[in-house]
Amino acid sequence: MLHLIVFLPLAGFLIAGLFGSQIGHKASEVLTSSLMVVAALLSWAVFFGFWLGDTQAFTVEVARWINVGNFAVDWAFRVDTLTAVMLVVVNSVSALVHIYSIGYMHHDEHRSRFFAYLSLFTFAMLMLVTSDNLIQMFFGWEGVGLASYLLIGFWFKKPSANAAAMKAFIVNRVGDFGFALGIFGVFVFFDSVNFDVIFANAASLDLTSAAGTDAASFQFLGYALDKQSFLTVICLLLFMGAMGKSAQFLLHTWLPDAMEGPTPVSALIHAATMVTAGVFLVARMSPLFELSTTALTFVTLVGGTTAFFAATVGLVQNDIKRVIAYSTCSQLGYMFAALGVGAYGAGIFHLFTHAFFKALLFLGAGAVIHAVSNEQDMRRMGGLRKHIPRTYWMMIIGTVALTGLGIPGTVIGTAGFFSKDAIIESLYVGQNAFAGYAFWMTVIAALFTSFYSWRLIFLTFHGKPRASADVMSHVHESPNVMLVPLYLLAVGALIAGLVFHTNFIGSHHEVGNIDPHYLEFWDQSLFLGADNKILEQFHEVPKLVKWSPFIMMVLGFVLAYIFYIRTPSLPGELAKQHQGLYKFLLNKWYFDELYHYVFIVPAMWLGKLFWKQGDGRIIDGFGPNGVSARVLDITRGVVRLQSGYLYHYAFVMLIGVAALITYMMFTGAS
Numbered sequence: 001m002l003h004l005i006v007f008l009p010l011a012g013f014l015i016a017g018l019f020g021s022q023i024g025h026k027a028s029e030v031l032t033s034s035l036m037v038v039a040a041l042l043s044w045a046v047f048f049g050f051w052l053g054d055t056q057a058f059t060v061e062v063a064r065w066i067n068v069g070n071f072a073v074d075w076a077f078r079v080d081t082l083t084a085v086m087l088v089v090v091n092s093v094s095a096l097v098h099i100y101s102i103g104y105m106h107h108d109e110h111r112s113r114f115f116a117y118l119s120l121f122t123f124a125m126l127m128l129v130t131s132d133n134l135i136q137m138f139f140g141w142e143g144v145g146l147a148s149y150l151l152i153g154f155w156f157k158k159p160s161a162n163a164a165a166m167k168a169f170i171v172n173r174v175g176d177f178g179f180a181l182g183i184f185g186v187f188v189f190f191d192s193v194n195f196d197v198i199f200a201n202a203a204s205l206d207l208t209s210a211a212g213t214d215a216a217s218f219q220f221l222g223y224a225l226d227k228q229s230f231l232t233v234i235c236l237l238l239f240m241g242a243m244g245k246s247a248q249f250l251l252h253t254w255l256p257d258a259m260e261g262p263t264p265v266s267a268l269i270h271a272a273t274m275v276t277a278g279v280f281l282v283a284r285m286s287p288l289f290e291l292s293t294t295a296l297t298f299v300t301l302v303g304g305t306t307a308f309f310a311a312t313v314g315l316v317q318n319d320i321k322r323v324i325a326y327s328t329c330s331q332l333g334y335m336f337a338a339l340g341v342g343a344y345g346a347g348i349f350h351l352f353t354h355a356f357f358k359a360l361l362f363l364g365a366g367a368v369i370h371a372v373s374n375e376q377d378m379r380r381m382g383g384l385r386k387h388i389p390r391t392y393w394m395m396i397i398g399t400v401a402l403t404g405l406g407i408p409g410t411v412i413g414t415a416g417f418f419s420k421d422a423i424i425e426s427l428y429v430g431q432n433a434f435a436g437y438a439f440w441m442t443v444i445a446a447l448f449t450s451f452y453s454w455r456l457i458f459l460t461f462h463g464k465p466r467a468s469a470d471v472m473s474h475v476h477e478s479p480n481v482m483l484v485p486l487y488l489l490a491v492g493a494l495i496a497g498l499v500f501h502t503n504f505i506g507s508h509h510e511v512g513n514i515d516p517h518y519l520e521f522w523d524q525s526l527f528l529g530a531d532n533k534i535l536e537q538f539h540e541v542p543k544l545v546k547w548s549p550f551i552m553m554v555l556g557f558v559l560a561y562i563f564y565i566r567t568p569s570l571p572g573e574l575a576k577q578h579q580g581l582y583k584f585l586l587n588k589w590y591f592d593e594l595y596h597y598v599f600i601v602p603a604m605w606l607g608k609l610f611w612k613q614g615d616g617r618i619i620d621g622f623g624p625n626g627v628s629a630r631v632l633d634i635t636r637g638v639v640r641l642q643s644g645y646l647y648h649y650a651f652v653m654l655i656g657v658a659a660l661i662t663y664m665m666f667t668g669a670s
Contacts, residue, residue, distance in 0.1 A: 002060045002077045005042045005087060006126045008035040009094070012119035020112025028112035029102045032119050036095040039122075043087035050084045051503060053520045057081070059132055066135065076132035078195060081522055085348060086129035086280055089355040092492075093271050094122040096485035100363050101264040103482035104370060108262075114154060118268065121147035125273040129280060134183045134193040137281070141179065141245070144274050145172050151269070152261040164260035171254040175244015179281075182237030186288075188218065189230060195284070202287040207231075228292070235288055235295035238281060239302075246278030246332050249306040253591055255329050259321040263366030266321055270328040271359035279335045279351050283344050290342070297432040300340025304427075304438030307333030309589065311448035315455075316575075316585045319376050320365045323456050327402065328358055330445055331420075337438040338423040341430030343534040345522060346422040349504035353415035356492030357401035363486055364395040367478040368460060373471050378456065383465035387475040392461050394486040399457055401493035403450045403553045408546040411498055418497030420446070421549050422505045422538065428545045429537040446549045450556025458564035506535055 012032035020028045049055030057080035066073040077083075098118055105111050124143030131137035145168075153165030183193060190198050207228050218230040225233065242248070247255035255275070259266055269275060282289060282299065289295050310329035317323045331354050338347035369376055371388050385392045397414075404420045406413015413421075424446070427439040465472050477483075501507075503522075506515030518535065563571050575582040584590065620626070641652075 001042055001046065002079060002130070003062070005039050005046070005091065006077065006123070006130060008039045009119045009122040009126065011035060013116050013123060016112050016119065017116035020116060023112075025111040028115050029098075032115040033095070033098040033102065036091065036098045036119070036122065040088075040091040040095040043084075043091040046079065047084040047088045050081045050521065051500075055084075073133050073135045073193060075136060077130040078132040079130065082280070082283060082348065083129055085352055086276075087126070089276065089352060090122060090125050090129065090273055093355050093359045093489075094118065094268060094273070096359065096488060097264045097268045097363070100267075100366070100482050100485040101262075103479045104264055104366055105262060110154075114151075114262070117147060117150045117154065118264070121151060121268060121273060125277070128277055132195060134186060134195075134198075137284075138179065138183060141241070141277065142176065144245075144277060145169060145176070148172075148258070148269060148274050151265040152258050154261055154265065158260070161260040164254075164257035167257050168254040171251055172244045175241045175251055177240075178237045178244075179241025182234050182241065185220075185230070185234040185237060189227075189234060199287045202291060205291060207291060231288065232292040232294045235285075235292045236298060238285055238288075239295065239299055242278030242281045242336075243302065244278075245281075246275050246336070247329050248278070248302050248332065248336060249309055250591075252306065252310070252329055253588075253595060256317075256322045256325045256588070259319065259325055263321065263362060263369060266325065267359045267362035267366070270325060270362060271355050275328060275332055276351050276355075279332065279339065279347065282336065282339045283348055286339075286344055289339075293432060296340050296342070297434055298340075300337050300427075300430070300432055300438050301434040303333045303336030303338070303340055304434060304441035305333070306330065307337060307438075307445040308441040308448075309333075311445040311452070312585055313588050314452040315448055316582060317452075318379050320368065320378050320381075320456060320460060321362070321376055323378075323452055324358070324361050324365055327361075327449065327453070328354075330449060331358070331402075333445070334420060334423050334442055337442060338426055340438070341426055341432060341435050341534060343423065343426035343430070343538070345504050345506075345518065345535065346419065346426050346538075349501070350416075350419035350423055352500070352504070353401070353419045353493075353496050356415055356489050356496055357398045360394060360398040360486060360489035360493050361402065363482070363489065364391055364398055367391040367482055367486070368395075370478055370482070371475050372467055373474060375467065375471065378459040380467050380471075381460045381465075382463045382467070383461070383472075384475065385461040387472075388477045390477055390483055391486070394483075394490055395457060395461070397490040397493050399453045403453050403556070404446065404549050405553065406497075406550070408550050409543075411501075413497060415493050415495070415497035417549075418501040418505070421546070422501075424549055425538040425541045425545060426534045428541050429534060443548050443552060447552035447556045450553045451560050454557050454560035455564055458560060462565060463568065506539070 009032075012035040015023070016028040016032050023031075046055070057078075060077040060079065062075040062077065065075040098115065101115065101118065105114055108114065121144065124140050124147050126140070127143060128137055128140030131140060149165045149169045152168055153161050155161045186198060187193050190201050192198060192201075205227070217227055218225045220230065220233055244251045255270075258269060261269075289299070307330050310326045310333065314323050314326035314330065317326060331350065335347045335350050335354075338344070338350065367388065368381070368384065368391060371384065371391065372381060375381065401414040401416045404414065404417040406417030406421070408421065424439065424442050427435050427442060430436075430438070467475075502515055502517040503520075504518070506518040515535075587593070
């Protein structure tokens with residue numbers, strides 16, 4: 001079964017990619033989509049095996065891979081609860097995106113290539129989440145990066161798409177450099193890259209005794225480090241890779257530009273695959289992170305900061321896809337903040353629920369764009385509610401799930417209500433130095449999330465139409481092949497939290513002890529012990545803490561209603577009064593400009609210096625170009641001697657004879 005789950009997308013990629021022109025676009029669409037549906041159904045079968053407690057963690061060996069001296073790495077599938085969750089998320093969303101794309105891309109003349117890339121993306125992500133060792137994980141990690149480059153730049157004749165693809169690829173290389181160093185560090189420390197060996201040795205480490213903290217045991221960048229410090233460095237390097245792939249603060253700049261790809265690509269990248277890889281990495285390597293309080297504290301800091309930063313930028317964006325993209329960035333911050341305080345179950349639960357409502361929002365946005373002749377600026381929309389009612393209600397469901405609509409202390413709520421509230425409550429009881437900071441950042445981000453989410457709904461669907469009469473005359477509901485995936489995702493966005501919350505975070509009614517459903521679900525998890533500490537406390541937080549996300553959600557809705565329904569002129573007036581703040585947020589805190597002047601301009605100057613002066617003037621000047629130039633100079637001189645006039649040759653001969661006689665006279669030669 002595992003072989004089919006992983007290799008069916010690869011088969012779809014190979015067939016559509018190599019033979020798409022022979023079998024045709026329609027066959028490529030149907031084939032790749034059908035294979036993904038089968039993989040998704042099989043993934044749910046694996047997930048339900050763990051959900052019902054009938055399946056234990058296991059490993060499936062595929063083939064021998066690397067065997068050099070004492071270093072051996074096999075290609076194998078590691079399947080536990082964490083893997084099962086990721087299989088469901090990746091394959092379910094990918095299957096629905098494939099089906100949706102049949103309608104969305106039906107006019108594109110390169111559809112076969114597009115569907116091949118989607119399947120390749122899915123296969124790479126499956127390789128990542130089923131990996132049994134860090135080398136296999138890195139293979140999937142880089143495969144996802146390659147596929148994202150191909151998909152973001154799918155419309156390669158569009159300069160902005162090419163630039164966005166390059167930006168995503170290059171920014172991720174920064175994070176991947178840290179990830180690679182982290183893998184090297186793990187091998188140096190544990191003498192292995194296999195998870196079973198790493199986790200077993202990590203569990204037996206004693207970092208409290210003198211023997212466990214040997215001074216100067218390791219060298220890094222010229223510094224002598226003890227075991228504890230070196231473990232912290234390893235974790236920070238691994239997290240650097242996670243920051244790049246999951247677009248966390250400072251390495252986030254590629255994420256909004258990735259919207260240049262087709263909308264189904266945005267849904268696949270931002271909901272289920274690439275951006276969740278970093279969260280998966282930290283959760284998978286939790287036995288190492290649990291040994292470094294410093295690393296976990298840094299994860300909490302970055303997560304809380306990202307949640308707040310991205311939410312502030314989302315407040316003023318006008319591109320419908322960019323608003324949802326910054327929402328993704330913010331929600332990923334929630335997940336990392338939870339992991340940082342040891343609430344792994346809550347973090348993974350939010351990853352799970354987020355896949356449903358964020359894919360729903362992206363695909364819903366695609367349906368809106370499809371309806372208004374590819375317009376993406378919300379300022380040129382409005383009044384669409386009656387024209388595309390089905391899309392409207394799907395977007396409403398996605399919005400209430402994202403904002404976390406529900407009644408605190410009960411089991412009445414959407415998917416986001418259960419997972420996001422669990423994270424905020426976990427941060428409140430978290431023990432590291434930045435848990436309190438992350439708590440307040442995520443609470444404020446909940447207010448901003450509600451505001452920009454309802455702002456999107458009001459600007460897009462309510463009020464008077466702001467599009468041209470020609471555009472409005474062509475507004476139409478999407479075909480069923482695009483709407484059915486929205487319906488299925490809407491079901492998940494509404495009930496996934498209610499159905500699965502006891503397994504991920506325990507029951508809301510379990511106070512002072514651990515829910516047995518939670519223990520059964522995560523009984524193979526290596527982070528279970530750490531997660532228990534949070535789980536025992538976060539159900540007992542003060543009522544105000546429990547109600548804080550609900551209060552922020554309502555406040556955000558009310559403010560958005562006042563701004564964009566009751567008094568539509570108010571946003572413009574505030575923007576004029578606070579132009580500095582408005583431009584600061586509109587320009588995304590000027591990170592792109594800052595990086596341009598700090599990194600790009602010096603790099604371009606240095607590159608031009610090496611090109612013009614180093615390569616052109618010195619290497620070529622004194623090397624091949626210089627030698628060839630001198631040869632040409634000499635030959636030109638020789639050519640001038642060959643004039644063709646007899647008296648010139650006679651004169652030269654006379655000069656030669658005179659010179660020879662003179663030489664013989666002065667040297668006495670005979």
